[in-house]
Amino acid sequence: MEVKICPFCSEEIKVSAIKCKHCGSDLLKERIETDKVYFQDDQVLISLTRFKAFNNTYAMKDITSVSLELDVPAPIIPFIIFIFAIFQAIFDFGFIEDWLTGYRYLDSCIIFIVGFFFLNFYKTKYFVSILNNSGQVKTITSENKEYIDKIVNSLNQAIIDRG
Numbered sequence: 667m668e669v670k671i672c673p674f675c676s677e678e679i680k681v682s683a684i685k686c687k688h689c690g691s692d693l694l695k696e697r698i699e700t701d702k703v704y705f706q707d708d709q710v711l712i713s714l715t716r717f718k719a720f721n722n723t724y725a726m727k728d729i730t731s732v733s734l735e736l737d738v739p740a741p742i743i744p745f746i747i748f749i750f751a752i753f754q755a756i757f758d759f760g761f762i763e764d765w766l767t768g769y770r771y772l773d774s775c776i777i778f779i780v781g782f783f784f785l786n787f788y789k790t791k792y793f794v795s796i797l798n799n800s801g802q803v804k805t806i807t808s809e810n811k812e813y814i815d816k817i818v819n820s821l822n823q824a825i826i827d828r829g
């Protein structure tokens with residue numbers, strides 16, 4: 667059972683209590699006045715009333731829905747490099763008589779590695795997208811899906827609790 671301290675008499679009471687069992691104080695009013703926080707870090711704050719994302723603040727009451735969106739970039743440059751590597755490998759295959767047969771495909775391997783290196787720059791980006799009175803807004807962007815998931819879940823919880 668989660669407990670908190672009554673702000674009037676400092677006795678331990680249940681978190682869900684609307685009236686203190688020790689001093690009889692009305693805690694419902696207190697609970698409404700205390701803005702519940704669902705998520706907080708350096709850049710983001712999600713509470714029952716506000717959603718602060720970097721320098722923008724949105725009122726929770728204006729947010730109709732929240733979703734996770736993703737942007738998957740097309741790795742065109744690595745694709746071209748891989749094509750080159752394949753052609754180089756086919757070309758290398760012609761040198762059967764090469765005295766260094768073991769190293770025949772070394773250049774095509776290097777080109778492949780270069781392609782993989784460039785592939786690192788094409789990462790999927792995740793967004794927290796909200797729908798409010800000004801339409802669909804992309805708020806927070808990250809390559810970390812777990813982080814974006816956490817924010818989306820916190821926002822959804824805040825929307826549910828807001829009612």
Ligand SMILES: [Zn+2]
Pocket residue numbers: 672673674675676677686687688689690691
């Ligand atoms: Zn009390």
